[in-house]
Amino acid sequence: MELQAVLMAAGGGSRMPDLTYNTPKPMLPVGNKPLMWYPLNLLERVGFEEVIVITTKEVHKMMSTDPKMKDVKMKLDVVCIQEDGDMGTADALRHIQQKIKTDVLVVSCDLITDVALHEVVDLFRAHNATLAMLMSKAHEFTDTVPGQKGKKKTAEQRDFVGVDQSGKRLLFMANEADLEDGLSIRKSIMRKHPRMHIKTGLEDAHLYCLKKAVVDFLADNKSISSIRGELVPYLVRKQFSKTTNSPKIKDDAEDQNQKTIDGSTNHGQDEPLLQLAQERSCWNDHRGDMSEAYHGGKLRCYVHIIDQGLCYRVNTLAAYIEANRLAPKLFEEPAVHPSAVISERCQMGSDSIIGALCQVADKTSIKRSTIGNSTTVKEKVKVTNSIIMHGVTIEEGCNIQGCVICSNAVIGRGADLKYCLVGSGQQIEPEESSATRLSSLIE
Amino acid sequence: TKEEKQRLRKEKKHQKKIKEKKDDKEEKPVGAASQPPTQPSQKGDLAPAPAPVPVPASETPALADKPAKSKADLKAERRARQESERASKQGKKGDVGQPVPTSKPKAPPSELQPVVKRLPEHVQVDNPDVLKKLAKKLERQQIPLRSDYGYKVSLFSHLHQYSRKAPLTQQLGIPSTVIHPAIVRLGLQYSQGIVAGSNARSVALLHAFKQVIRDYTTPPNEELSRDLVNKLKPYISFLNQCRPLSASMGNAIKYIKKEISNIPSQCKEEEAKSKLLSCIECYINEKIILAAKAIAKYSIEKISDGDVILVYGCSSLVNHILCEAFEKKRKFRVIVVDSRPRLEGREALRRLVQRGISCTYVLISAVSYILPEVSKVFLGAHALLANGYVMSRVGTSQIALVAKAFNVPVLVCCETYKFCERVQTDSFVSNELDDPDELIVTRKGKTQLEHWQEVPSLGLLNLVYDVTPPDFVDLVITDLGMIPCTSVPVVLRVKNVDQ
Numbered sequence: 001m002e003l004q005a006v007l008m009a010a011g012g013g014s015r016m017p018d019l020t021y022n023t024p025k026p027m028l029p030v031g032n033k034p035l036m037w038y039p040l041n042l043l044e045r046v047g048f049e050e051v052i053v054i055t056t057k058e059v060h061k062m063m064s065t066d067p068k069m070k071d072v073k074m075k076l077d078v079v080c081i082q083e084d085g086d087m088g089t090a091d092a093l094r095h096i097q098q099k100i101k102t103d104v105l106v107v108s109c110d111l112i113t114d115v116a117l118h119e120v121v122d123l124f125r126a127h128n129a130t131l132a133m134l135m136s137k138a139h140e141f142t143d144t145v146p147g148q149k150g151k152k153k154t155a156e157q158r159d160f161v162g163v164d165q166s167g168k169r170l171l172f173m174a175n176e177a178d179l180e181d182g183l184s185i186r187k188s189i190m191r192k193h194p195r196m197h198i199k200t201g202l203e204d205a206h207l208y209c210l211k212k213a214v215v216d217f218l219a220d221n222k223s224i225s226s227i228r229g230e231l232v233p234y235l236v237r238k239q240f241s242k243t244t245n246s247p248k249i250k251d252d253a254e255d256q257n258q259k260t261i262d263g264s265t266n267h268g269q270d271e272p273l274l275q276l277a278q279e280r281s282c283w284n285d286h287r288g289d290m291s292e293a294y295h296g297g298k299l300r301c302y303v304h305i306i307d308q309g310l311c312y313r314v315n316t317l318a319a320y321i322e323a324n325r326l327a328p329k330l331f332e333e334p335a336v337h338p339s340a341v342i343s344e345r346c347q348m349g350s351d352s353i354i355g356a357l358c359q360v361a362d363k364t365s366i367k368r369s370t371i372g373n374s375t376t377v378k379e380k381v382k383v384t385n386s387i388i389m390h391g392v393t394i395e396e397g398c399n400i401q402g403c404v405i406c407s408n409a410v411i412g413r414g415a416d417l418k419y420c421l422v423g424s425g426q427q428i429e430p431e432e433s434s435a436t437r438l439s440s441l442i443e
Numbered sequence: 444t445k446e447e448k449q450r451l452r453k454e455k456k457h458q459k460k461i462k463e464k465k466d467d468k469e470e471k472p473v474g475a476a477s478q479p480p481t482q483p484s485q486k487g488d489l490a491p492a493p494a495p496v497p498v499p500a501s502e503t504p505a506l507a508d509k510p511a512k513s514k515a516d517l518k519a520e521r522r523a524r525q526e527s528e529r530a531s532k533q534g535k536k537g538d539v540g541q542p543v544p545t546s547k548p549k550a551p552p553s554e555l556q557p558v559v560k561r562l563p564e565h566v567q568v569d570n571p572d573v574l575k576k577l578a579k580k581l582e583r584q585q586i587p588l589r590s591d592y593g594y595k596v597s598l599f600s601h602l603h604q605y606s607r608k609a610p611l612t613q614q615l616g617i618p619s620t621v622i623h624p625a626i627v628r629l630g631l632q633y634s635q636g637i638v639a640g641s642n643a644r645s646v647a648l649l650h651a652f653k654q655v656i657r658d659y660t661t662p663p664n665e666e667l668s669r670d671l672v673n674k675l676k677p678y679i680s681f682l683n684q685c686r687p688l689s690a691s692m693g694n695a696i697k698y699i700k701k702e703i704s705n706i707p708s709q710c711k712e713e714e715a716k717s718k719l720l721s722c723i724e725c726y727i728n729e730k731i732i733l734a735a736k737a738i739a740k741y742s743i744e745k746i747s748d749g750d751v752i753l754v755y756g757c758s759s760l761v762n763h764i765l766c767e768a769f770e771k772k773r774k775f776r777v778i779v780v781d782s783r784p785r786l787e788g789r790e791a792l793r794r795l796v797q798r799g800i801s802c803t804y805v806l807i808s809a810v811s812y813i814l815p816e817v818s819k820v821f822l823g824a825h826a827l828l829a830n831g832y833v834m835s836r837v838g839t840s841q842i843a844l845v846a847k848a849f850n851v852p853v854l855v856c857c858e859t860y861k862f863c864e865r866v867q868t869d870s871f872v873s874n875e876l877d878d879p880d881e882l883i884v885t886r887k888g889k890t891q892l893e894h895w896q897e898v899p900s901l902g903l904l905n906l907v908y909d910v911t912p913p914d915f916v917d918l919v920i921t922d923l924g925m926i927p928c929t930s931v932p933v934v935l936r937v938k939n940v941d942q
Binding site: 001002048105116127128270274276277278283284290 | 610612613615616617618619620624627628631632635636637638639640642643644646647649650653654727731732756757759787789790791793796797
């Protein structure tokens, strides 16, 4: 077996508390499908037959009842962990170390993408890399986000990513938060790769191919708790550490860890043959200096950067809204679910989706919106640019624009809501107008 | 060696006897051979040409197999068969005009010898039937078919041309279950050029096969000797799709298949696997590592102090020889000749300069300017063909030609495992076409040839190999010794008799 897929679905969605305080993030509906369906569908399309899903008990319960999850034909091995949020992604990997028998592909549950996965995996295979990851150009979200007062919040802390000339080898990775004293690059990196491109407009897609040796290394090093925050920068730094290249093995504690990573990345018995093949091959990954391919380093990290195509991480409200608009375009499914009852005098735009068992009455206008399952929309309702989740009732004469209405809410008659976020199970009084509270949060 | 010469003499005597018997039979294929050359098709040209040559060669094993019947009886039997065939063909001749001459040279050789000389599939890409057959075979083995890319120059339209940007893994599922992951990795490395060079490719292939053998378990009711060979067949097709196999790889595969099928059926699985693994180790050690040492030893005799040696491209063997000679304190300097688009000479330059050898670097366009300084030319080979031609990186024959014009000795270094039974006199029939986009160059942000496919009268050709005639090669240094180019068929014959 070549790769095992692991889906991390235990995250809390800490950056969009309004949406997730009732529904856990992996089950948030995007285009009327639960969020975690998208990465699972990506894995299924590519050819995986089994996935290890790390999630909480709550999500596991919801998964078994959701009809869309039954469409997933792969074998899902669900591992439940505690919800207290102390467990990072690396801790979760350590937890399932016994199940990992080969190299592992870690995917986050909030990734929606149509990338050709073989590009990332080919980098991992061809260069015998320790880590291969996926990044995309960061998107500017232009839609007004409900619940945000006034101007947009300051940009999230940027990531500084350094790649070599070919744009594939990862040389440097740091978050703005860690660079308070300025960005410093080690001389050893500059000597080996004199030309480095540093990019700041990239977003990590949280899709990683890791060698089995890394999972074993994690089991020994309990101090690393997050893949993205700690493991990846550690591996990127260790590519150029002096001990990686020197043949001597020191007794230092840190170098002991180093040794484990080095020792287990080799194939053991056939290492001299591989060395011989590399020596006899007339290929080098860089030119201009006297070193052999890869500068003799055994630890290599690669990144595949996509500029075109869909790649979203749904971890903020703005991303959620954007994803809802674009996700349906990934698949050619009918916009209107066959079981929905739509009256003939309803004006429905082409970019709207209507979920199962919906009832849409006369004289309604639905444009650029997503309407979830089992929702009732009464007469003379105007819904524009909104996301309406499951089980919502919208009474007559409402005007809903740019809103996100969570499940089981009831919008009273004649309510006029602009750019609002209505929480789960809330009731909006009739004739309520959001004009009095512009861009507000109703909970 | 003496033994070889004795064996040669015996064989020649044997052949003379056979020739006298078979004179009448040989008339037919030779006579028919004169007709097809008038036809314009390439296929006709090739079929009769190799047919008469291997006929005497393969007679010896055929005859040796039948010691029971006397030679006179066999002769009579064959004559009778031929007469009946001739009679039936005379009847058909009135109806069928053209196909008869082409079928004639093919039919009698198939009668006389068990092996039918057919054109290999990889040089018949413009024949839709062959393509269909290939597609069917790959479908059966569950391997995706790689589609050709771009416009092919008409003279080479019978060869495959793939694009580096469309790897075969696009069509494979990601956790590859049909093909062993080591083979997928190898295929990727071949198609991206990470493992390039005849020796490197063979070593990497054997390394991957070792992993396959290690992970192999015999299914119930199957024998390891037969099942493992069947398991390896789709892998070999896959690797062939990624990049056409080299002659050295072909020989290595033949060796492994032979070793696998020679495993006795009562052998336990663990024992058999460890035996195979040690066979592979042994092969690599003997044919590649020790052979390199032997060749280096012979070559150092030919390198004298004050020499100016010219090398072309990056041949692992030639680099090894030069480094060894430098270790043995010979005083020489090297001129590295390089050519686009691969520019492999840069890597050779790096390896030599790293050791401390003083080098000069030129492009192939300057070869005639630099040759007056050169005292010897050392060339590496991809394969040595049965008629003494040397198949090597494109540009080698040019260097050999210019060196001949300047009376500079040309020495080709090649291990015996790269000797191939193919016969070729030109670089057109069997070659490899690399990605044509590799020829495109971007300078200062401008790519002039970016839309070359839209220009109807423009074709880009990126050849990989060419053949050098034996007249330009003065000496071939192999692990068996220093032989002239025309002795290659002798070595091949001796190898066959050994096996």
